[in-house]
Amino acid sequence: xxxxxxxxxxxxxxxxxxxxxxxxxxxxxxxxxxxxxxxxxxxxxxxxxxxxxxxxxxxxxxxxxxxxxxxxxxxxxxxxxxxxxxxxxxxxxxxxxxxxxxxxxxxxxxxxxxxxxxxxxxxxxxxxxxxxxxxxxxxxxxxxxxxxxxxxxxxxxxxxxxxxxxxxxxxxxxxxxxxxxxxxxxxxxxxxxxxxxxxxxxxxxxxxxxxxxxxxxxxxxxxxxxxxxxxxxxxxxxxxxxxxxxxxxxxxxxxxxxxxxxxxxxxxxxxxxxxxxxxxxxxxxxxxxxxxxxxxx
DNA sequence: GACCAGGTAGCAA
DNA sequence: TTGCTACATGGT
Numbered sequence: 001x002x003x004x005x006x007x008x009x010x011x012x013x014x015x016x017x018x019x020x021x022x023x024x025x026x027x028x029x030x031x032x033x034x035x036x037x038x039x040x041x042x043x044x045x046x047x048x049x050x051x052x053x054x055x056x057x058x059x060x061x062x063x064x065x066x067x068x069x070x071x072x073x074x075x076x077x078x079x080x081x082x083x084x085x086x087x088x089x090x091x092x093x094x095x096x097x098x099x100x101x102x103x104x105x106x107x108x109x110x111x112x113x114x115x116x117x118x119x120x121x122x123x124x125x126x127x128x129x130x131x132x133x134x135x136x137x138x139x140x141x142x143x144x145x146x147x148x149x150x151x152x153x154x155x156x157x158x159x160x161x162x163x164x165x166x167x168x169x170x171x172x173x174x175x176x177x178x179x180x181x182x183x184x185x186x187x188x189x190x191x192x193x194x195x196x197x198x199x200x201x202x203x204x205x206x207x208x209x210x211x212x213x214x215x216x217x218x219x220x221x222x223x224x225x226x227x228x229x230x231x232x233x234x235x236x237x238x239x240x241x242x243x244x245x246x247x248x249x250x251x252x253x254x255x256x257x258x259x260x261x262x263x264x265x266x267x268x269x270x271x272x273x274x275x276x277x278x279x280x281x282x283x284x285x286x287x288x289x290x291x292x293x294x295x296x297x
Numbered sequence: 298g299a300c301c302a303g304g305t306a307g308c309a310a
Numbered sequence: 311t312t313g314c315t316a317c318a319t320g321g322t
Contacts, residue, residue: 024303128304134320135303180318185305222305243303261312290303 001153002072005064006083013087016109017060020081021047023291024132025232026113027123027139028160032057037133050143050159051076051116055152070152082111090284093275099253100273100285103292110291112284113232117200118193119160120233125185125220127228132294141177142166142186166190185220192218200229208236209263223262231283238279240270240286245293 008015021029022037030036032046046068048057057068058077067077078084091104115123123139130138139160146161146169167190174183192198198218203211211234215226224243230236240246242262250257250269257268270279273286 131302
């Protein structure tokens with residue numbers, strides 16, 4: 001079984017794996033000690049995910065990010081956890097606002113993730129009007145009920161279901177799993193992908209705003225969920241999902257950015273959060289602010 | 298028992 | 311276009 005260790009000192013701006021995986025941006029990793037989202041973080045718990053049928057385990061030790069997988073996986077780990085992002089470069093040039101500075105300090109070492117797109121799309125369809133812990137538990141349930149079992153190093157893991165596997169579920173079954181009114185959204189979106197009518201990757205290559213518009217054709221996907229898919233999966237780091245927490249931040253700290261509708265408020269806050277003259281990395285700033293506001297105290 | 302959580306679809310004006 | 315409102319569930 002290939003293993004490896006990526007020295008933390010080699011990563012620009014360091015890395016905090018716990019923050020990165022438990023800050024509510026990805027719902028596709030699970031903690032092997034079963035203590036996801038508990039504040040106590042003694043030891044170096046392993047996290048795992050399944051990508052294209054391959055189990056990938058990672059943990060953070062004092063000096064490295066260790067990985068363990070069924071194939072050579074360093075490049076994949078670097079991609080999934082965005083280990084090549086240069087945090088000092090991003091935050092060195094980020095806006096000089098008191099609340100933002102507090103968020104940078106609070107979440108030092110937090111990196112964005114690059115989730116596989118279909119699982120990410122479904123997990124954020126589930127996310128509406130839900131708390132972070134429950135979103136994670138619902139994606140875990142879908143993996144357990146509909147995902148393929150993968151054997152790895154003596155253990156059994158569950159992959160997130162494919163579009164075909166989820167399209168085979170019924171609304172009624174998913175309601176029985178406590179997905180509530182999101183159940184038909186999940187089935188219908190999975191069917192669109194499984195039937196070849198649409199794929200979230202078709203957003204790639206489009207301008208940011210066209211890409212956001214493109215994703216909203218999926219059932220259960222509006223501007224906010226589309227922004228999450230763009231930011232946490234498709235590498236549009238300028239995307240700033242306007243959820244309840246960010247809307248509160250706008251109200252309290254950047255009231256001039258509230259333009260009354262999503263598209264214009266989005267543009268204003270992206271300019272405010274962005275590095276330099278444009279909106280570069282505005283989504284990076286957003287993720288720090290979200291985590292800071294949601295979990296401080 | 299309200300109130301809230303990483304909102305959206307459907308419908309009326 | 312914009313402005314309601316219904317929608318499930320579980321925790322505080």
